[in-house]
Amino acid sequence: MQKKVITIKDIARMLGISKSTVSRALAGRTDIHPETKKKVIELAAQLQYEPNTLAINLKQQRTNTIGVIVPETINRFFARAVGGIQKQAEMAGMNVMICQSNESYISEKKNIQSLVSSRVDGIIVSISTETDRSDHFTALTEKGIPLVFFDRVFEDVEASQVVTNNYEVAMEGTEHLIGQGCQRIAFVAGPEHLQNSRGRLSGYLDALRKHNLQIKDSYIVHAYYGSDKVEEYTRYLLNLPQRPDAIFAINDYAAIEMMHMMKKTGLRIPHDVAVLGFNNENLCRFTEPSLSSIDHPAHDIGVSAAEILINHIRHQDMKPEKRVVKSKLVIRESTQIK
Incomplete structure (x- = not known):
């Protein structure tokens, strides 16, 4: 019974x-x-x-659920960020619905529609590499649905954002390579329309200018974060008339694949080519040589994004907030020449 x-x-x-x-x-x-x-x-x-929480939420016109859209769930950076979001949401007694855009603008728009149909109280998003228009996000803010961007953001949308100090940490990483004696530093940048990619590229360029090193367009490669063209652009860089003596990679997985290819050609790392990655994945400690990288605090970024969104949900008159969570350079064997 x-x-x-x-x-x-x-x-x-x-x-x-x-x-x-x-x-x-x-x-x-x-x-x-x-x-x-x-x-x-x-x-x-x-x-x-x-x-009866359902009745209470309906009375308050809330579902007590927040939506999250990430480019990839298998990417460890986004997995850690989602972990931070879930931790903060759980502490606030809220549920989380997770969507994956697969780096697709079309899928991202469909994710937005699904979350709005599910009546989520707010949305946290890191935009896809294909996303170069913000109309679907502007529509959210016009409906009064709280929105927080993290890591990959749109500057022209009036919404809160959580980012890292891309410019400063890219400059620091480039200066570290210069300090090791590197003069021909290649930079594998992200898509040009993404704010975080532009910040990193600006930091790299300003470091070269600061130390009076020549800026060569041939040393700058624009690639997608989940690119399957690592082998192609690695061969391109290694076959330049003046081969780079250091490469600042778009992420750790690209850096490790590049290291593997270089070692197969007989190049010594870091003595012939120093390599610096981005994200500080756990496996950086176990490569040969161990990989220097930029530690990107994904979990803390996720916690901050959820904290801001929950504040927006509870205080509807709250103004958009920009929060910077600092990344840091982690030096290992792949860049230690001296």
């Missing part, structure tokens, strides 16, 4: 008081007599009363 669900109406009938009095007592309100509140709470516990 199915157990009877206890309602506020049952508690009110048993105590001979109104439903509104029971509701106020369970909500911790102070505008009722302490003795009455005590009786309500004790009887609710005795009857194992559980609030």
Whole structure:
């Protein structure tokens, strides 16, 4: 036999008081007599009363759910970011719906539509590499749906964002290579329309200018973050008339594939070509040589994004916020020449 669900109406009938009095007592309100509140709470516990969260959320016009859109769930950076989002959401008593755009603008738009149809209270997103238009995000903000970008953001959308110090850390990484004696530093940048890619490229270029090193367009390669063309652009760089003596890679997986190819051709790392990655994946410690990388604090970025979104949901008049979570350079064997 199915157990009877206890309602506020049952508690009110048993105590001979109104439903509104029971509701106020369970909500911790102070505008009722302490003795009455005590009786309500004790009887609710005795009857194992559980609030109808669906009814409460509908009354508040909330689902208590936030949506998250990431380019890839298999990418460890985004997996760690989602972990941070889920941790913060769980602490706030909220659920998380996760969507994957697969680096596709079309899929990203469909993700948005699905989350809006599911009546999520707000959305956290890192845009796909194909996304160069912001109309679907502008439509969200016009509907009053809270939106927070993280890592890959749109500057022209009035929404909160959580980013890292791409410019500063790219400059620091490039200066580290210069400090090791490297003069011909190649840079594998991300798509030109993405804000984080532009920040990293600017940091690299300004480091070269600061140290009076020649900027060569042939040493700059634009690639997608999930590119399958690592072998192609590695061969291109190694076959230049003046081969680079250092490569600042777009991410650690690209850096490791490049190192593998270079070693097969007999090049020594870092003595012939130094290699610097980005993201500081766990496997950086176990490559041969171990890979220097930029530690990108994905979990902390996710926590910050969720924290800001939850604040937006609870305080609808809150202004957009930009938060910077700092990355840092981790030096290992692949760049230690001196």
